[in-house]
Amino acid sequence: MNGAQSVMQTLLDSGVEVCFANPGTSEMHFVAALDTVPRMRGVLGLFEGVVTGAADGYARVAGKPAVALLHLGPGLANGYANLHNARRAATPVVDLVGDHATYHQRYDTPLNTDIRSIAGTLRGWVRCSQSSAGAGADAAAATAAAQDPPGRVATLILPADVSWNEGGRVAEPVPLSSPSPVGDATVAEIASVLRGGEPALLLIGGAACHEAGLRAVGRITAATGVRVLLETWPARLEAGAGLPAFERLAYANEKAVRQLAGISHLVLAGAKAPVSFFAYPGIRSEQAPENAETHVLADTANDVVAALEALAEIVAPRGGPALTETAGRELPSGRLTGRNWAEVIGALLPEGAIVSDESMTSGFFNLQGVLAAAPRHDLLTLTGGAIGQGLPVAVGAAIGAPDRPVVGLQADGAAMYTIQALWTQARESLDVTTVLLNNRAYAVLRWELENVGARTSGSRAGRLFDLSEPDLDFVRISEGLGVPAARATTAEELAREFARAVAEPGPHLIEAVLS
The missing domain is CATH 3.40.50.1220 (TPP-binding domain)
Known part of the structure; x- marks a missing residue:
């Protein structure tokens, strides 16, 4: 058994069942180990931010960590934003980063990077395996460290020769800590x-x-x-x-x-x-x-x-809480606006849904009220503020809870950070309905321009927030990535397309064009 196989089996024995991956040469023996440990599910993401965001979404709903497999320091850097969000969510994520073989690092080849320093800024747990014999124990320690209350990112760096050398040993799971009681x-x-x-x-x-x-x-x-x-x-x-x-x-x-x-x-x-x-x-x-x-x-x-x-x-020794009741809502009509799109979703949200919300300015002011009286659901939000979380988190949530519908509420500008997540939704046939809110702008930045006092009447500043000229065609983008898509410009169209999408298995995208 080589080091990579011992790591894979130890992760599985420690309760880790899914590996979200965007691997490279230094991770090839870990990839090959998927065939020797077939119970570990491998899921490919076309960008590292999809991989790390999906691991976050999975852990939030499954209550246990997934692996994010990344290629060297640049791969870790590409996935960093959603690891930042995972840290802010206190999500247990095992971040497995391949490195050059130990004897090769002294040559400072083009991809050579200080991985430990990058990972250290996540304020989690970091270790570099030094031998094939000890790699399994390192994997067990990483899995336990990720789940230390309240949860964190645990980064295990695995040099290529540690992966390919024989002598790997499967380690027993490390007992988990419990949250501290309050006196x-x-x-x-x-x-x-x-x-x-x-x-x-x-x-x-x-x-x-x-x-x-x-x-x-x-x-x-x-x-x-x-x-x-x-x-x-x-x-x-x-x-x-x-x-x-x-x-x-x-x-x-x-x-x-x-x-x-x-x-x-x-x-x-x-x-x-x-x-x-x-x-x-x-x-x-x-x-x-x-x-x-x-x-x-x-x-x-x-x-x-x-x-x-x-x-x-x-x-309140004998008191009970006040509970909300489902509100019977009439569906709105007319052209889609920043308010009525949310009313459509609140009225038609399926029972037991998981909602991945990165609707940004389109949802800040209107979404919370309508969801409070919607059917029972879980809401996953943009914990760390680094945009590009919504689509990958929906991927992970759908894999972590395959018996529940997932609804992604997605702002247009943030979608373009990790739009590749749609391809993973299609490949894995995930039951995700994405409502992509297209207002053709980084609208939050227009708002913040005023808040910080940087007022301007010029057009040059405004162009940095404008997502038109050319307009993004999310229907064609989605279909090109394998996800069926439709466009809605009215509340009636959104209601029709949303009801159809949540009733059909597999991924769907609805581009909701806001007036």
Whole structure:
């Protein structure tokens, strides 16, 4: 058994079942190991950002890591943006990066790169295997490290000779760590704050955005009146009819400040203290009032759900949460706008869907409200703000939950970063319906141009945000990548095409042209 085979078998024994890959010469023995370990599923992405984003999406819904197989430092660099998003989502990802043979590295060949330094900036776990005999143990350690609460990117660097040399040994899985419990004294202190009568707000994130956490929070707010906000970009939010619904902290800084205005206490449960996404001239970075006191019920390494349930037992021992009901909505009509496209999706979303949302400005203001009363679903959002996440995350989600429909809500500009993900959807026959929102612009940048005070009436700046001249034809692009596509310019057309697409197996794309 060579080193690559021992790594492959160890990963499988440790619960890793899918390898998203864009390999090169240094990874060939790992690729060949797919035939000796056939239970490991290999999925090809045509760009490394698709590979890393798909590994993120898979882990978010499957609850266990996938492998992202990348070629040397440049491959890692190409996939970095979606590894950044995975880090911000606290997603367990095993990032396997091939390297030149150990004896070859001293020649500084064209692709020679300091892989360890690049991977180190992800603030996760990094190790370079030194021998074929130890590579299996390194793979077991990487898999366990990726799942350390709350989850992280674990990068294992595998030199080519470590892969091809014989003497590889399969290693036993490493026992996994559990989230740290929150002490009774901390829970009691937070209960006292919520009962104290001063205005308080509970900001929740991470696992608190799953059903058990939401139900506990619903009990707490029903009993105490504490206001609740979700973190702006939940990695996975369980939402829809039958669950408590809470507003998300706004992306727009001025709205977020208004949401937090007037509070005396900010209680954090699996979320970080809120700050503006960017700095703006003359405006504070912190969004909570300066005189508000911050309390931490549970940080990202704690068992936040258990802490919320313990808090609910103190403040609401017999109370229940308020639950949303499915709203009967009439379908809108007329030309598609930034508002009515979301109403179509909310009315027709299939039960149990997974929604990968990278709708950007087209969804910032309208999508949350309509989805809250839609049928039960999971929402995966743009956690790290590096665009190009939506299409690859939909790929991973569809592989991680093959019995559930996946709906991708995708902005046009962000789509072009990783449009190759459509090819993987077609090749793997994934049940993904993509609604691509075409407003022919990086509209968020037009908005931010004003926010940062860089006002201009000139046309040259505007051309850097304009995606027309020539227009992108997403129907033809999608069909060229193997995904059937249609175009909708009215709400009626979008409703017809969306209903048809979610009813048929396999991938589909609908280009929704917004007026």
